Amino acid sequence: MKPRQYKHAIHHSGAGGEAPTYFECPACGYLSADPRFGGGEIVCPVCGAAPDDRRTFPPERLRRLDSRIRTYERDGESEIAAILVATFLETLLEDILDRIMETRGADAEIRAAVLDGQRAIGQRISRLFPTLTGEQFEDVAEQLGFRDFPHRWRQLRASRNSFIHDAPYSGAQETLDANVAREAMVLLDQAYKLFVLINNQFVADPKRGERLAHD
Numbered sequence: 001m002k003p004r005q006y007k008h009a010i011h012h013s014g015a016g017g018e019a020p021t022y023f024e025c026p027a028c029g030y031l032s033a034d035p036r037f038g039g040g041e042i043v044c045p046v047c048g049a050a051p052d053d054r055r056t057f058p059p060e061r062l063r064r065l066d067s068r069i070r071t072y073e074r075d076g077e078s079e080i081a082a083i084l085v086a087t088f089l090e091t092l093l094e095d096i097l098d099r100i101m102e103t104r105g106a107d108a109e110i111r112a113a114v115l116d117g118q119r120a121i122g123q124r125i126s127r128l129f130p131t132l133t134g135e136q137f138e139d140v141a142e143q144l145g146f147r148d149f150p151h152r153w154r155q156l157r158a159s160r161n162s163f164i165h166d167a168p169y170s171g172a173q174e175t176l177d178a179n180v181a182r183e184a185m186v187l188l189d190q191a192y193k194l195f196v197l198i199n200n201q202f203v204a205d206p207k208r209g210e211r212l213a214h215d
């Protein structure tokens, strides 16, 4: 059991101003922005768990990183902001893959081994995600209202990679300028929403709590 976090934290983030706050049912993994859910007023609509011990998402480590990224972007540190967002999105993807595997009953060792065996981000999206969910990432994103996200994310990765590696074959990216950084911030805000929707489709499961309890 992870330590209890804020039961009362209700943040209404301004547009793009800070990381959003969601609340998580520790039993089934369901995520909701509903303050009544976060405030412990209603039971979990997915698994019926009692309304206590709700955790917050994103966790504090990601919230701090998010805050630093936004500061870099505001300060005109476009390169750092874009590179960090690209890394951040890869962390979110790893988290969701880990959570999907957990729901499906994989223990921590198996999850670590699978993720270690698929380090490349492209393979995680094109192979691991479909293996675990039965659907292509692009199709899921489209169904959930984020059709352009996979393509734009791919472009951000390409910009980052060509900036860092100076890859001549992908067209030299001299700078990660303010436009790239702004685009990265849009993707960051979208990524939270998409993460939560994917989570609620493939992770939140009444049986998840039973499985974890029997570990």
Ligand SMILES: [Zn+2]
Pocket: 025, 026, 027, 028, 029, 030, 044, 045, 046, 047, 048, 049
């Ligand atoms: Zn629940």
